[in-house]
Amino acid sequence: MSNRVLRRIGRRGASLAFVGLLSLAIAASLAFAPASQRATPSYAVLASIAPLDVWAALWLATGTLCLVQMFLRIDRMAFAAATALVLLYGLVFLASTFTGDNPRGWVGGAVWLAFGGWITLIATWPEAVTLDRLPGSGSAVIVANAAGIIQSWNPQAAAMFGWSTDEAVGRPLTMLMPARFRDRHDMGLTKVRANGHSELSGRIIPLVGLRRDGTEFAIALTVNAWHSDDGMTYTGVIRPVEGGHAD
Template sequence: MSNGVLARVLHRIGRRGASLAFVGLLCLAIAASLAFAPPGQRAAPGYAVLAAIAPLEVWAVAWCATGTLCLVQMFLRSDRLAFAAATALLMLYGLVYLISTFTGDNPRGWVGAAVWLAFGGWIALIATWPEAVTADRPTGGAAVVVADADGLIQSWNPQAAKLFGWSTEEAVGRPLTILMPPRLRDRHVEGLARVRVTGVSELAGHIIPLVGLRRDGSEFPIALTVNAWHGDDGIAYTGVIRPMRGGDAD
């Protein structure tokens, strides 16, 4: 039971959210270590340097606020503020330790500086990962589109017709590119060509945030899940499409 709950939570928050959970808990632990540091620990060079800039309690509040922000935004679609705050605080810590090395206040501060700066760089790198997709389930189920190896639509369910504005009769036989803005079409065609050569789709099974194109020319955000399978006529694709927030069909 607990494993199932954990799996659902991880699927919901994605890699970015899981990283924010780790960073958030670490920030709270650092906040506690600063707020409740015993007198002997406060006299250590690293703590003394921090206290010379601001009371340790102020640093503790900064870490606590950052940790709380990370734990809150790990469940949200927009988490950039949490990543920015965590990166900034880690980099600031690293710079303080590095400067204290050159001033002589903390001769071995370069060790802490290397750790904090590397950690901050790691968080900045994670911030570039694709965000977790939170798709709203449209009324009547998801849009389901089946296409052949050349990207020509073979099957089109009623929800797809409602979402994109093309009837089944109009959509079947047309290329999948009618569902995407022109700027994305070349990459799509290149991907199909690559799969025809390798027989493997790197996108299969993943939830992909994209932009859809309705028949009237309007664009809207979608979440696409692609499955590739091999039939008698070669490779074929099934795409399950859901509009993301702000992209529901009328």
């Protein structure tokens, strides 16, 4: 059961589950803190900036967002919210050390900033796409690097396009599209490499595919772009469109 859940949500989703549950626990500790705990330097510093109930609401909203987006393909908002709140906590605790309000605040500040760095690192992980996470069977899953060179090619892609894995890996994505679309594709990759952002990420895009035998067919492409140590990485999920026209 646990392995099935992990395969479904992936390692990014599992990390969001951890952050989400921790955020809810922090929200509860703030909302229901006894008077003796509210009098400690850490809580007093937080209360001097905003009421503890406001901090609790922020953690509650962040935790809920993480637990919702752990199941979604688009999870950037959850990672951004968690990172921002954790880093804010770290900066507040560090600042309280220099103001003298919390002499030991630098310890908590260092821990929170390290935690924020960990979340930021996870947000750069490319998520491996598995077929049991896809909306339908028979989907081709292709991974390519920033230059548009195929890095990974599943059996469904081989069956759909007619190229074996050994033949496809290391070749450009342009071999899968008619010649009339290749210049536009190359310009799009150049633009993404320049600004580090893909406007097509997460969208379903109607396109035309090209089989090895030269026949064209209508496809629906869902692409996600991830920042990895080697630069931008693209994961594309391709499904044939029944009754579609190869325009």
